[in-house]
Amino acid sequence: MPDHFESSPSTLMCAHTWRDTTVVITCSGVVDMLTVPDLNQLIATALDKQPSAVIIDLTETTFFASCGMSTLVDTQAQLPPGVPLVVVADGPATRRPLELVGLADVLTIRPTLDIALQELAPAKS
Template structure:
């Protein structure tokens, strides 16, 4: 079985910037293989738009492993109190791991991009 290129196709990242908000649309699987790519996208968005609110839209994520959760926690910690980090998650694939780890209490989690943006 040829596994070449499967990691690249397992995760999709799309960045949208508008009015002080960086919206990072993430799709596919966030696991130990793709989490570094996700982290890199978060880091790049933060460095290019340091004062913007960062929204990680996990609506199209089909698998969220602990490595992906670690990226979310790290981003939240690095941004600190001054710069908001919002997470959009709905459905058992993304909400369940966040609930089981208590991250729904630690992170600002919303069920839709629209709901998140109304708080900005």
């Protein structure tokens, strides 16, 4: 399985990278019922490698449908206890819909990838 995919041209591009044992899944474009199966497959592939944390970065996502929201909830439910999911979302296409449906109360949402990574970094003594 490749570590990235591109749905129909200029629709959705997702990739995953690793920061130590944290997987960062970055999406750009449209997350809808046509593209979410590919995103789900990418997430499943990443979870098979047992990350210590998962970040889903929606910074470059231009449209985020309810099926994408379901994917976030399902991903969180699949993670073992102690493995956090952080969603990077800011703006009207991503954070606002998550707030409107109440998922901002259920998911950890941060405005930037840097902030998400800083919060997941182990404390230095």
